[in-house]
Amino acid sequence: MNQHPTLAFIGAGNMARAIIGGLISNGFPAAKIRASSPTIDRLADLKSQGLFVTTDNAEAMSSADIVVLAVKPQMLKAVLQPLAAAAARNKPLFISVAAGITSQSINKWLGGDQAIVRCMPNTPALVKMGANGLFANASVSEAQRSQAVSVLSATGLTLWVEQEEQLHAVTAVSGSAPAYYFLFMEAMIAAAEKQGLSKEVATQLTLQTARGAAEMALQSDVDPAELRRRVTSPKGTTEQAILSFQANHLDRLVEEAMQACAARSVSMAKELGDD
Numbered sequence: 001m002n003q004h005p006t007l008a009f010i011g012a013g014n015m016a017r018a019i020i021g022g023l024i025s026n027g028f029p030a031a032k033i034r035a036s037s038p039t040i041d042r043l044a045d046l047k048s049q050g051l052f053v054t055t056d057n058a059e060a061m062s063s064a065d066i067v068v069l070a071v072k073p074q075m076l077k078a079v080l081q082p083l084a085a086a087a088a089r090n091k092p093l094f095i096s097v098a099a100g101i102t103s104q105s106i107n108k109w110l111g112g113d114q115a116i117v118r119c120m121p122n123t124p125a126l127v128k129m130g131a132n133g134l135f136a137n138a139s140v141s142e143a144q145r146s147q148a149v150s151v152l153s154a155t156g157l158t159l160w161v162e163q164e165e166q167l168h169a170v171t172a173v174s175g176s177a178p179a180y181y182f183l184f185m186e187a188m189i190a191a192a193e194k195q196g197l198s199k200e201v202a203t204q205l206t207l208q209t210a211r212g213a214a215e216m217a218l219q220s221d222v223d224p225a226e227l228r229r230r231v232t233s234p235k236g237t238t239e240q241a242i243l244s245f246q247a248n249h250l251d252r253l254v255e256e257a258m259q260a261c262a263a264r265s266v267s268m269a270k271e272l273g274d275d
């Protein structure tokens with residue numbers, strides 16, 4: 001990015017901080033980032049990194065090129081309605097990371113005719129290993145699409161989806177999914193401790209193996225199923241673990257969990273949206 005746009009984050013919690021952290025460690029100037037949230041004390045660390053911080057959302061978004069909406073979905077309507085006049089004046093690009101809430105609802109709350117990209121990011125954005133699924137509404141120009149990609153790609157992979165409804169599946173496969181892997185790590189560490197390893201050794205081996213498997217799968221020219229077969233010697237040790245997972249229907253557990261996740265995204269859009 002040669003000329004950095006001015007970014008305003010409305011909401012400065014976990015997801016905003018993961019994106020901000022990824023951007024700054026990728027060389028995005030902190031002075032071009034603003035952040036707002038209701039408690040000034042909670043913004044002190046961002047201020048010390050060079051961001052402009054405020055408790056006034058309208059002040060944060062004034063003259064911003066891109067406004068990242070990073071409040072909880074339950075808060076979005078109340079946060080956006082007072083910003084409609086400023087949105088009509090400034091016409092920034094809005095990027096909403098809120099789960100579920102449609103671009104139509106967001107557009108309505110902002111008074112209409114707004115360029116809105118919906119992004120489903122994930123918290124590994126903090127270490128520039130994020131995965132972002134993006135959808136643009138009809139008011140987003142080609143230049144704004146490129147701008148959204150160039151900002152978000154500083155936090156990791158960015159992929160467009162054609163249908164807004166596909167963001168429910170993106171939420172299930174990447175937005176929420178770091179938590180699935182963390183849960184799996186927790187279970188492996190606990191099981192390794194039961195087998196006699198110290199917590200520290202169990203943790204280091206678990207995390208390095210997760211990193212190695214992911215990196216290997218990314219670099220490989222064969223699919224994960226083939227990589228699994230290459231670890232699994234006939235009548236060997238791995239086979240027993242895989243047979244145990246299969247006997248306990250791991251595929252079904254994963255499918256049901258991802259369906260529940262996507263279904264909650266659909267129901268949040270209905271409960272909290274205005275379509």
Ligand SMILES: NC(=O)c1ccc[n+]([C@@H]2O[C@H](COP(=O)([O-])OP(=O)(O)OC[C@H]3O[C@@H](n4cnc5c(N)ncnc54)[C@H](OP(=O)(O)O)[C@@H]3O)[C@@H](O)[C@H]2O)c1
Pocket residue numbers: 010011012013014015016036037038039042057069070071072073075079097098099120121122123175176
């Ligand atoms: N966390 C994830 O892994 C993840 C992944 C993908 C998408 N998302 C989406 O990201 C959004 C934020 O989630 P999160 O996990 O970052 O939540 P969070 O940590 O609770 O952050 C929400 C932020 O909004 C602030 N806030 C509350 N009321 C506000 C207001 N009226 N005006 C401005 N800011 C206000 C909060 O400030 P206080 O703390 O001072 O109340 C906090 O900084 C959600 O819509 C979620 O669906 C999250």
